Amino acid sequence: MSTAAVPVGRARLPLTELFGTALQGLRSRRLRAALSALGIAIGIGAMVAVVGVSASAQANLLAEIDALGTNLLTVTPGQNFLGNNEVLPDTSVPSVDHMQDVHSAVAVYQVNTANVYRTPAVPSAQTGGIGVDAAGDNLPQVLGSSMASGHFLDAVSDRFPEVVLGAEAANVLQIEHAHGDLLVFLGNSWFTVIGILKPAVLDSTLDSTVFISLRVAERDFQVQPNPSEIYVRADLSAVNRVANLLPATADPQNSGGVDVSRPSDALEARAAAKGQFTTLLLGLGAVALLVGTIGIANIMVIGVLERRGEIGLRRALGATRRHIASQFLTESALLAAIGGIAGLALGAGATEVYAATRSQPFVVPLYALVAAPAAGFVIGALAGLYPAAKAARLSPTEALRV
């Protein structure tokens, strides 16, 4: 017989009622619901934390790069085909400085013949890995770094033995503050420490270096005015063009012996690498999630067995098999979605703690706000498939016999 055989109206359950019924089902078994949602919360929390910590570290690095600028280029002598080091001509610095779109340029010159010690009593082999460079007095400006203490080389430094320490060099020499009467033993004489640099993010080799003026280096250590490295600030819109022209400008007779690089590229690559989630941790989160899913499925199966009376009653009240299945499916999905939201809070909290302890910006990717509850919902629906089917298959009379 067709539907017309039943003139009395259909069995209906609007979506809002479905959610209300499912919520009521969860509310009547709070503790159990909370415990089974916890499994999902831990799994999703672990994943959100992994994503959030990576994103925070990445945001931190990108912020540093932004602060330092991406328009810094470095020029270094390359190697010839025999593997010997090339030499940049002494004219390279003014040539580069006069290029179009170049804001500023500064060179450092390696001082191979001298080492720096706290006192002459320190054995000469204990250099602490500290290099000595001669540098132009605008080095901090070009690098975008600042002084932790004191000031950088100036006109006075051309005539008197004065030295500025890189951050790591100061650390090795155990000098925290630069003041007028603090001396270090450099080469064969005492130099006054007039300043300490903050860490140079774009080129960390400068941190374990001390700087003296080129004039003093030429006079005391017979340094040739051939730059070991030139730092160039170019116009942001012309960085690539300047980079292409730099070799020929720095050494017109041997442009092949000049290497040009952009330090921010390396940092951006590092930032991108930090953005990649740690696969192992994500895997652990996935395992926790799987265990949570099985836990929910398990609890739902037990729930179906315990609630046979309720299922039978609902069938008697006019619920179709589909109504019963969707009720259990919705309960399971809601349970896991709540777990997902709790997991989001857990993961965000973990990220916040991590970011706060390392003074990094707190970042949880926006997609996680949607993905965490949605993932929970989908996982719950999957976990609920079997219990829901089981509940729907239950014979109503058998269920009422409980």
Place this chain on the structure above:
Amino acid sequence: MTALRLGQVVKEFRGGVFALRGVDVAVEQGEQVAVVGPSGSGKTTMLTIMGTLERPSQGEVEVAGCSVNQASDRELAGLRAHQVGFVFQTFHLQESISALDNVANGMLYTGAPARERRRLAQAALERVGLAHRTTHRPSQLSGGERQRVAIARAIAKRPLIVLADEPTGNLDSTSGREIVDLLHGLAQDGATLVLITHEQEIADSFPRRITMRDGEVMSDERT
């Protein structure tokens, strides 16, 4: 009009157990019928077939003018939602919600809006004399009161047919008497009532009594 018609209904369970062996029963609209018989005589099976919770193995079943044999699960659910009210021996009330919500939830699958369901539930609770107990949880009610909530749930949607399976089985005789009186009173509302009982005294209060044994109707008396 015939509310229920069973024609040569046979119900065989797995393992070759016959619960019903060819039952012919017709119940008119507004009739009040008591079904008596020993355990295992097929009373409950007949009631669940009348309530479309189960289909017969053989024979014709017609409920509220609809043929059950060819109807789909959805159609039968619709029939139960609108036209059949059940009352069980063990009440089957939900413990976590109030009496009013229990009754209102009884109309969940009719598609009536929540406000309407609560209004009808309130009226039904008043009808069974529990207007002062609407906010109580089932555990806060006596056995007789719980069964009255269950009756309110069965009648709130004004079904054509009310089916009661030993509604007094879990009650003392005084409460049981009250419940039976209440169910008799429903006749004034025009509902058809089929009630299973094993107490002869209760059966005698019904105008029509069907006695069953071994899955067959032994006697069908009217007074």
